[in-house]
Amino acid sequence: MSEPSRAPVHAWLTAPMKHDVSEAIERLRHAQDVQQIAVMPDVHLATDVCIGVVVATSRLIYPQAVGGDIGCGMLAVGFDVEASALHDPGIAGRVLAGLGRAVPARRRNRRAPIAPPPELDAATLSHETLEAMRRKEGPIEFGTLGSGNHFIEIQSDEDGRLWLMVHSGSRGMGPAIRDHHMAHGEDVGAGLRAVDAASDQGARYLEDASWARRFADASRRAMAVEAGRIVESELGARLCWETIITADHNHVSRERHGGRELWVHRKGAMPAALGQAGVLPGSMGSASFHVEGRGHEAALCSSAHGAGRALSRTAARARVTDRELRRQMDGVWYDFRLSDKLRDEAPAAYKDVKAVLRAQRDLVKVTRVLRPVLNYKGV
Numbered sequence: 001m002s003e004p005s006r007a008p009v010h011a012w013l014t015a016p017m018k019h020d021v022s023e024a025i026e027r028l029r030h031a032q033d034v035q036q037i038a039v040m041p042d043v044h045l046a047t048d049v050c051i052g053v054v055v056a057t058s059r060l061i062y063p064q065a066v067g068g069d070i071g072c073g074m075l076a077v078g079f080d081v082e083a084s085a086l087h088d089p090g091i092a093g094r095v096l097a098g099l100g101r102a103v104p105a106r107r108r109n110r111r112a113p114i115a116p117p118p119e120l121d122a123a124t125l126s127h128e129t130l131e132a133m134r135r136k137e138g139p140i141e142f143g144t145l146g147s148g149n150h151f152i153e154i155q156s157d158e159d160g161r162l163w164l165m166v167h168s169g170s171r172g173m174g175p176a177i178r179d180h181h182m183a184h185g186e187d188v189g190a191g192l193r194a195v196d197a198a199s200d201q202g203a204r205y206l207e208d209a210s211w212a213r214r215f216a217d218a219s220r221r222a223m224a225v226e227a228g229r230i231v232e233s234e235l236g237a238r239l240c241w242e243t244i245i246t247a248d249h250n251h252v253s254r255e256r257h258g259g260r261e262l263w264v265h266r267k268g269a270m271p272a273a274l275g276q277a278g279v280l281p282g283s284m285g286s287a288s289f290h291v292e293g294r295g296h297e298a299a300l301c302s303s304a305h306g307a308g309r310a311l312s313r314t315a316a317r318a319r320v321t322d323r324e325l326r327r328q329m330d331g332v333w334y335d336f337r338l339s340d341k342l343r344d345e346a347p348a349a350y351k352d353v354k355a356v357l358r359a360q361r362d363l364v365k366v367t368r369v370l371r372p373v374l375n376y377k378g379v
Helices: 019-029 089-102 128-136 174-184 200-235 313-319 322-328 338-345 353-359
Strands: 007-011 032-044 051-057 073-082 151-157 161-166 186-189 192-196 237-250 252-258 259-269 270-271 279-280 289-291 303-304 364-377
Touching: 019 032, 019 051, 032 259, 032 353, 051 151, 051 270, 051 353, 073 200, 073 279, 089 200, 089 313, 128 151, 128 161, 128 174, 128 289, 151 200, 161 200, 161 364, 174 200, 174 279, 192 200, 192 313, 200 252, 237 279, 270 279, 279 303, 279 353, 289 353, 338 364
Parallel strands: 007 032
Antiparallel strands: 032 051, 051 259, 073 161, 073 237, 151 161, 151 364, 186 192, 252 259, 270 303, 279 289, 289 364
């Protein structure tokens, strides 16, 4: 492998980087074969490589710069009904209860899974341990939400139209793929491991990661179908699939930038090529946005993937009481019985998403503003 590079770093920030974030990016800047780094305004500390960072290499693949939840991303699709249809508390309660039954957080009953698309089910992963997990866990995790900041949200746009937004990823499969290939990668220092894209090991990682992206995308679509059925049963509303917007924010892809073919790793960053549609969520109590990329090359045609955490989960739980969470969620339907488990997801735990948008106004333009009406999170 080549000598460590000193890659240029371009940043779009809402405030000066914290020292530990700056140190992590500086280590990454000197990692082997790193050609360019773009730091998004929702950047925050994470293990090995920060969330909200885009890394370009010419040959080496860094699984840690993609993260474990490979293919995690967003789906948005409109309903053919106005948001006022969800004003009734009884209807909102039934929708919440229905979502909890239709879209489990963890696993589905083995006797009642949702079948993945045939092309996913027919695929074979690169190692027998991954393949065994795909056969055993894949079917019961497909179409499940996960926990943390993954959610299903029903929203209203500026014209009062109802929209659905789904945020989820590859569930247990993504971390298993990352960990397997990291174990077979080369130690390149600073706690990082890499595989050569031109090697058999690199090709295997890329194939497995591509499968995880497709799994995550198909899973979000399956959850949207289930959520649509719940809303249709209560409101008579239907999903308008011609409005769908999808974007994932944990991946590596081969792209051309600055006249060079590069491997672009995005960890908590959304593609934002010129004219490319995307979904940028706020917190469970703040606005979200549909956006369109401006194709900014210094940012490797990327965007923030959301508001980004301002407080760690521990700090949020220490500062936000159940009562305070209810105050912050005023006007949004959610299961208040879960307030204690949701305190680390309180709106105050996240950055101001409008400040994030201001910081990256040369990366994307807003095409639609949405406010939360009903929020369902798995716990």
